[in-house]
Amino acid sequence: MTKEEFVTSIKDLPEDRQTVLLQEFELRDAEIQRLSEDNKNPEHLKNLIKERDEAKKKAKDFQDKLNSIETKSLEDERKYKELYQQHKARAEELQPKIESLSEEVQKLMQEKEAVETARRTELLARLPEGSDEKKFGETIKDLNQLSQYISLEEKRLKAGFTPDGGRNGKGLNLEGKKWRDLTMAEKSELKKVNPAKYEELFYKRNEG
Numbered sequence: 001m002t003k004e005e006f007v008t009s010i011k012d013l014p015e016d017r018q019t020v021l022l023q024e025f026e027l028r029d030a031e032i033q034r035l036s037e038d039n040k041n042p043e044h045l046k047n048l049i050k051e052r053d054e055a056k057k058k059a060k061d062f063q064d065k066l067n068s069i070e071t072k073s074l075e076d077e078r079k080y081k082e083l084y085q086q087h088k089a090r091a092e093e094l095q096p097k098i099e100s101l102s103e104e105v106q107k108l109m110q111e112k113e114a115v116e117t118a119r120r121t122e123l124l125a126r127l128p129e130g131s132d133e134k135k136f137g138e139t140i141k142d143l144n145q146l147s148q149y150i151s152l153e154e155k156r157l158k159a160g161f162t163p164d165g166g167r168n169g170k171g172l173n174l175e176g177k178k179w180r181d182l183t184m185a186e187k188s189e190l191k192k193v194n195p196a197k198y199e200e201l202f203y204k205r206n207e208g
Contacts, residue, residue: 009119009147024115042109045101052094059087116143123150133196153196179205 006025010018062084066077123146127134133153140146174182174190179201182190191198 005144006119009123009143012147012151021115021119042105045098045105048094048098048101052091052098055087055091055094059084059091062087119143120146123147126150127153132200136196136200149196156194174201177201178207 007022010021062080066080066084120143123143124134124137127137127150137146137149137153140149174197179187182201187198190201
């Protein structure tokens with residue numbers, strides 16, 4: 001998630017809370033940038049692992065050649081031994097670098113994930129516990145989309161929409177109804193007044 005995306009996801013919070021969350025995000029972001037400049041990032045780690053594995057494979061290949069050639073000149077034997085030792089040494093050189101970098105990258109990713117998880121928990125806490133709206137919100141992976149969904153749901157609840165899709169207790173009666181039971185007009189109205197319920201029924205349209 002970029003800084004711009006994170007800022008968008010917290011724009012509806014009180015200003016002091018936005019400041020705290022943004023500072024936490026910027027600290028993690030700065031650390032990622034520092035690690036990137038030092039070649040300490042997931043992509044570099046991936047490349048090191050690939051290089052190590054290739055070196056180990058080549059070392060094994062040359063070792064196999066040494067073992068399989070029954071009649072070979074001293075020159076061939078010297079060449080294969082040299083190549084074997086060269087690739088074996090490279091693989092051994094890379095191993096501690098990989099282990100050290102793996103720990104740093106994993107720690108950083110965990111810290112960044114903790115910031116986003118805290119934000120997700122804070123967003124979901126704004127919906128009624130046990131409600132269909134909250135259950136649906138928990139399925140939204142993207143933090144930006146979740147923030148937008150929560151804002152829409154809060155506006156809907158403040159406007160007096162009831163969980164069954166009506167306004168102030170009047171309007172649509174969805175009790176016991178499934179997607180196939182609704183008319184086109186009811187589906188259209190439901191999509192306007194209760195998007196969460198609309199999506200819930202839509203995704204469950206093939207059940208039962």
